[in-house]
Amino acid sequence: MSRSTSAAEQTILDVSDSGRVPGRVPDLLRDQPQPTTTVSEGRQAEPPSTTSSVPTSIASSWSEIAQADLTVQLYDRLLQIAAAPAGWRGPGSKPLKAESLQSFLTFWLEVRSDAAEPELALAPDGTLHAEWYHSHRKRLDIRFGGSQLVFGLFANNLIHEGTERANTLASLLKSHPSKPLRWHAN
Amino acid sequence: MAKAPTSPNRLPKAPLIEVVFELRWSLQEGPSSQPFLKSDPGLVPLLDAFTKEMKSARYPSYKDMSHPLETGAYGVVRRYYRAPEKPFPLMQIGPGIFASNEGPTYEWRQFRMQVLRGVSALLKSYPNLNFFTLRPIQVELRYVDIFDSALLGKTALFDFTQHGTSLNFKLPPMLNDRSVFSGDPAGRFQFGRTLRGWDNTRFTLDLISGVRETDKLAVVRMETMVVSKETGVPVLKGATRFLGQLEKWLDFAHGVTSPFFKQFILPEVMKKFKGS
Numbered sequence: 001m002s003r004s005t006s007a008a009e010q011t012i013l014d015v016s017d018s019g020r021v022p023g024r025v026p027d028l029l030r031d032q033p034q035p036t037t038t039v040s041e042g043r044q045a046e047p048p049s050t051t052s053s054v055p056t057s058i059a060s061s062w063s064e065i066a067q068a069d070l071t072v073q074l075y076d077r078l079l080q081i082a083a084a085p086a087g088w089r090g091p092g093s094k095p096l097k098a099e100s101l102q103s104f105l106t107f108w109l110e111v112r113s114d115a116a117e118p119e120l121a122l123a124p125d126g127t128l129h130a131e132w133y134h135s136h137r138k139r140l141d142i143r144f145g146g147s148q149l150v151f152g153l154f155a156n157n158l159i160h161e162g163t164e165r166a167n168t169l170a171s172l173l174k175s176h177p178s179k180p181l182r183w184h185a186n
Numbered sequence: 187m188a189k190a191p192t193s194p195n196r197l198p199k200a201p202l203i204e205v206v207f208e209l210r211w212s213l214q215e216g217p218s219s220q221p222f223l224k225s226d227p228g229l230v231p232l233l234d235a236f237t238k239e240m241k242s243a244r245y246p247s248y249k250d251m252s253h254p255l256e257t258g259a260y261g262v263v264r265r266y267y268r269a270p271e272k273p274f275p276l277m278q279i280g281p282g283i284f285a286s287n288e289g290p291t292y293e294w295r296q297f298r299m300q301v302l303r304g305v306s307a308l309l310k311s312y313p314n315l316n317f318f319t320l321r322p323i324q325v326e327l328r329y330v331d332i333f334d335s336a337l338l339g340k341t342a343l344f345d346f347t348q349h350g351t352s353l354n355f356k357l358p359p360m361l362n363d364r365s366v367f368s369g370d371p372a373g374r375f376q377f378g379r380t381l382r383g384w385d386n387t388r389f390t391l392d393l394i395s396g397v398r399e400t401d402k403l404a405v406v407r408m409e410t411m412v413v414s415k416e417t418g419v420p421v422l423k424g425a426t427r428f429l430g431q432l433e434k435w436l437d438f439a440h441g442v443t444s445p446f447f448k449q450f451i452l453p454e455v456m457k458k459f460k461g462s
Contacts (some may be wrong), residue, residue, distance in 0.1 A: 051262060052206060053204065053276055054330075058203075059407070060334075060400075062200070065197070066200030067459065070196070072197065076273055079273040
């Protein structure tokens with residue numbers, strides 16, 4: 001799952017004695033290390049490794065993920081979601097968008113001290129869907145696809161729906177009397 | 187449904203994102219006119235037997251990555267998991283290659299055991315063919331760490347090396363001249379050196395800077411690896427002996443990568459990961 005970035009135009013600074021020829025970086029956030037052509041004393045080039053397994057969308061947000069204090073279970077779930085290929089739910093369904101993951105992480109960093117970890121799911125349009133569930137009459141859903149978060153809160157027989165930026169929605173939910181971010185199964 | 191916020195089990199080894207062990211074996215060569223055409227004649231029976239071995243090693247879940255007869259040399263055909271919802275630990279198999287991966291919860295002794303369990307399964311599973319013998323030709327231990335500008339500031343590679351590592355570049359003033367250049371500097375630094383203490387073995391550090399597409403933030407990917415080839419690879423004359431030699435090799439490789447990381451990455455950077 002490699003992708004081109006503007007950095008793909010950068011020139012390699014190579015001081016190795018490995019015989020690798022300085023050239024262009026093929027993809028700097030690649031899933032699979034793809035060194036430049038190896039020309040070493042007439043031996044043929046080795047195939048690049050394909051054994052790295054972490055998807056690019058996770059790698060490119062790694063520090064935020066590592067600092068977000070996620071449990072291993074939630075990280076595993078994110079990895080699983082990020083590994084879904086294009087077409088995972090039929091023709092036209094999209095893999096996880098990097099914007100969706102970053103939007104979730106931005107929101108999570110705002111609320112994590114007051115929140116239970118949500119149930120995460122990938123939507124066919126590549127957005128990330130989070131659910132905090134208490135009962136069928138008490139639930140919170142948020143869709144992360146960019147800077148505007150789409151949410152639906154069902155509590156006290158009232159439905160609140162709307163679109164907000166991460167920090168605004170975080171403040172609203174943290175101060176809500178029902179404490180919906182703390183809803184969890186057990 | 188949401189989970190209770192009480193799990194103490196976090197991501198303790200960040201910035202490590204992944205550690206990979208690879209074992210490669212020689213493949214059957216194609217005709218001399220097509221030297222790149224290589225194949226693994228044992229692959230199809232291997233897949234079947236290895237899958238059974240993985241089941242008894244508690245890796246019952248697997249995912250096919252590509253068709254075995256359409257996968258190029260050293261590509262991955264199948265990945266094995268403990269459970270569908272658990273991406274790590276991971277075992278992988280393909281023509282001429284076995285790999286085992288672990289994520290940021292990695293612990294060395296456990297990972298070493300995981301690797302040896304996987305290689306043992308490979309040796310049990312590879313078919314006995316009268317025209318082709320399994321001959322390991324390369325072993326590799328590779329660590330992948332990722333750092334981004336949330337930790338390091340605006341620029342990537344040179345800020346990272348200057349403020350986050352024990353490595354320093356002294357660039358000519360012109361390369362920092364904003365009237366000549368725009369944007370942030372970026373690049374790649376690769377260092378390779380032959381190791382003493384194990385034949386035909388090299389240590390490689392590979393630092394690559396890049397820019398995240400979504401918000402143009404800088405990211406540095408660091409790979410640290412020890413690779414042994416041909417004469418540096420344990421000779422396969424019986425599984426027990428091979429596994430014993432491989433265990434020694436793993437300790438040797440880890441004995442290089444582990445102290446290197448501690449000397450290379452400054453404690454202040456590590457504190458930022460631990461400080462959350």
